[in-house]
Amino acid sequence: MSGRLEPRELTRDLLRYNTINPPGMERACARHLGGLLEGAGFRVAYHEFADQRTSLIATIGGSSSKAPICFTGHIDTVPLGAARWSRDAFAGETDGDKIYGRGSTDMKSGIAAIVCAAVELAPHLRASPGVTLVLTAGEEIGCEGARYLADQRLLDRAGAIVVAEPTGNYPYIGHKGLAWFEVETHGVTAHGSMPELGENAIVKMAKVIGVLDEFRFPVDSHPVMGEPTMNVGTIRGGLNTNSVPDEARITVDTRTVPGIDHGHLEKSLAALLAPHGAGVRKIVDCASLYTDPGDEWIAEVFEVCAPFLDGRPAPKTITFSTDGADLKRGFGGTAPAVILGPGEPKLAHQTDEWCSMNRIEQSVDVFRTLMRRWCSA
Numbered sequence: 001m002s003g004r005l006e007p008r009e010l011t012r013d014l015l016r017y018n019t020i021n022p023p024g025m026e027r028a029c030a031r032h033l034g035g036l037l038e039g040a041g042f043r044v045a046y047h048e049f050a051d052q053r054t055s056l057i058a059t060i061g062g063s064s065s066k067a068p069i070c071f072t073g074h075i076d077t078v079p080l081g082a083a084r085w086s087r088d089a090f091a092g093e094t095d096g097d098k099i100y101g102r103g104s105t106d107m108k109s110g111i112a113a114i115v116c117a118a119v120e121l122a123p124h125l126r127a128s129p130g131v132t133l134v135l136t137a138g139e140e141i142g143c144e145g146a147r148y149l150a151d152q153r154l155l156d157r158a159g160a161i162v163v164a165e166p167t168g169n170y171p172y173i174g175h176k177g178l179a180w181f182e183v184e185t186h187g188v189t190a191h192g193s194m195p196e197l198g199e200n201a202i203v204k205m206a207k208v209i210g211v212l213d214e215f216r217f218p219v220d221s222h223p224v225m226g227e228p229t230m231n232v233g234t235i236r237g238g239l240n241t242n243s244v245p246d247e248a249r250i251t252v253d254t255r256t257v258p259g260i261d262h263g264h265l266e267k268s269l270a271a272l273l274a275p276h277g278a279g280v281r282k283i284v285d286c287a288s289l290y291t292d293p294g295d296e297w298i299a300e301v302f303e304v305c306a307p308f309l310d311g312r313p314a315p316k317t318i319t320f321s322t323d324g325a326d327l328k329r330g331f332g333g334t335a336p337a338v339i340l341g342p343g344e345p346k347l348a349h350q351t352d353e354w355c356s357m358n359r360i361e362q363s364v365d366v367f368r369t370l371m372r373r374w375c376s377a
């Protein structure tokens, strides 16, 4: 490879691939990244959970005594949204320190920082515990790519995991889990002038919502994450004003803390709502992710990040969920993990999304240091 791979140039190259999910179509972008990594000496494997939905795993080095360090990011982005962009969403336009585009913050800049650090260090990593990069498809809709890699047992080992989602280079030690449920009630339709002949699904649902409003999770507040939450997000039911509705549906968003099993939560909600004639179905499921702030490697990450922040970081968790939980499970469930990347958390999924190019450079610096320390110890 001639010359250094420039993180801002690579961010721009990645922005040119339209990987809006749905439909995702990450293959071309994944192949571009895989080519760069192969050129630097990485072993690259592609895995598709559906046609053109390509994740890649790239590995260099490896030893029997110490597992590699894993860096991960997702290739897909969210749609552009209804509002008009004032910048081209796919050109990587720059203005001062900002680079604009869908995915600039969430999270093609993070992928660029990972790949630039890894390619630069590659010659020194061959005879070391090694680095594994997991670049996934389909994160934005239920972590499909990462889940596939974990379920198909395509992940080998990792001793620590860095999830390069947008955090402004602040290292977060976890996030809540997310479980979404659909709740349905059924009734019997009748003419609206004779409601006594029918059975009203909306009235049943009103009782169900009352029960959910009183629901308390059977766990203590988490010392860093706080309380689990529940929110009834949507409601739908009835066809017209002059009929008794025979169907009503709500969707419920729960955000969970470690110790709450989502399968168990589904069963308890089903048991709670069954007497009210409601059926419960889990529609989205992402586990929580948490590493104890006393972990030795977490302390090292805090130390490496401190010069780029206002002092040493405090243990905090982030509000969004990530591929990290599925990948950690796929790697055996014990690796410490941080969420740490150059994007601006407030700009994720926004119109005119941008990322600070200075932060991308800092992120390469942080990732290089973490890789070097892991591989030389």
Ligand SMILES: [Zn+2]
Binding pocket: 074, 106, 107, 139, 165, 166
């Ligand atoms: Zn993201």
